[in-house]
Amino acid sequence: MNPSYPQRRRRGQNFGVESLEGRELLTGGAGSTFAIMPGSITKAGGTATISFTIDPTHFTMPRSGKLLLGIDVATQSGQSLKPLITTITDSQGHTVHGTLHSRYDPKVARSANLNNMMTTAAITPVSFAPGNKPATYTITVQGQDKTSGSFLVGFYLAGDANGDGTVNSTDLTKIKQEMGLTANSGNYNFDADGNRDGLISRADLTIAQRNLGAATTISPSVTANLDPSYENQIGSQATSFSLVHFTGTVTPGATVTFTNTSHTEPTASTVADSKGSYGLMVALGAGSNVFQVSSHDAFNQTISGKIAPVTYNPATSTVDVTAGTPTSGTLPNPSPASSSSTPSSSTTPTSSSTSSSTSTSSSNSSVTGSGASGFASTTFGTTVPTNSSSSGTNNQSNSSASSSSKQTG
DSSP states (O other): OOOOOOOOOOOOSOOOBTGGGSSOOBOOOOTTEEEEEEEEEOSTTOEEEEEEEEOTTTEEOOTTSOEEEEEEEEEOTTOOOOEEEEEEEOTTSOBOTTEEEEEOOHHHHHHTTBSOSOEEEEEEEEOOBTTTBOEEEEEEEEEGGGOOEEEEEEEEETTOTTOSSBOOHHHHHHHHHTTTOBTTSTTOOGGGOTTOSSBOOHHHHHHHHHTTTOEEOOOSEEEEEEOGGGSSSTTSOEESOSEEEEEEEOSTTOEEEEEESSSOOOOEEEEOOTTSEEEEEEEOOSEEEOEEEEEEOTTSOEEEEEOOOEEEOGGGOSOOOTTSSOSSSOOOOOOOTTOOSSOOOBOOOOSSTTOOOOOOOSSOEEEESSSOSOOSSEETTEEOOTTOOOOOOOOOOOTTOSSOEEEEO
16 A cells, blocks of 8 residues: 655755764655666776665555656766666566666756766666566666666655655646746746656656645665763763664664664664654663764665764763663653754765764764765755765657657667
8 A cells, every 4th residue: 555655854955964973864856866876897897786765655656557667876085987877677686667868967067066977877767566566677787888886876766855754746737837948047047847857848847747636755864862861961862871862763673773883782674654663772882982884775875974972971980871771860751752952963875884974963964865975066066065966857858858868669
């Protein structure tokens, strides 16, 4: 069955640099991109594959039963790779017919402040497997002109002009209002240009109309907040308890894991609820505690990064909760999993699913995308902080488009 979608905070256009070293992992700034995955081509002119899963718990199909999924691939900053999506196949290895391949028009790349102009994309129809079961697809990316290096793949709902994870009448209205704007216009809306040809036109409206009703609860970010009732002073990131409570948000049903990289305390793990909220108790060692926080969701997206250290000073502790039971004093009541007393900030992980991104924060931390750190400007049309990366956009062309495209199938 299709899920009921809770009201989600719009993926904003701004990233606050605080992130992976604060108490929230990564937040917003992803535009209409709902997932990011890193990849690498190690051999000149070689290929790499990225797999993703469409499941009925996290996706709602449009009336046609075929969701138009936008897929972008962009070179990571400082790389010479020229990536191209060559094929998209289903779980049986069959090429997905009806896929439109394209290369960003230079005007679009410039308007999105991309690190380089070698960004290609595809719009492909996807659906559930027979019996309303999850379906896995595989993207093959090749290095053009015998190039190699690291890349990011971004996913979005074609026609989602306001980036709220749903294609609805609001998106259609927005596209109609912005009809005729080009990449050279000061108020050009990257997400409204569904085919990324540099012109918001009737072709973009048609894409949105075909995808009307499509929705997803997959998120490109995860937040991690230290429960303030466990701090000596709110915002201090210091505590007298050897067990502390973290809360946060992530893709519904995703597994979240906290690994203490400073001590040998056991790893803590939990699964987010149907709204994407989670809460768990985490053990601390004496002194500074740096945590690697990672999540993995049903789409096959992994997000990982370090958050700001939490300092435990046992010398001033009035409660010993090492074994989970106070010997004196009162253990705080954990706040609800969805609570957050301080504002979130954002960052993005590194190009490896286990890599980290760091920046400073005095409160919360958040990690965006499973992608790459090292981007100092933008990727897929989204502004991100130094040592982080995020979001994605798609590119498809039509008869009036100035970008090149071809359809398979």
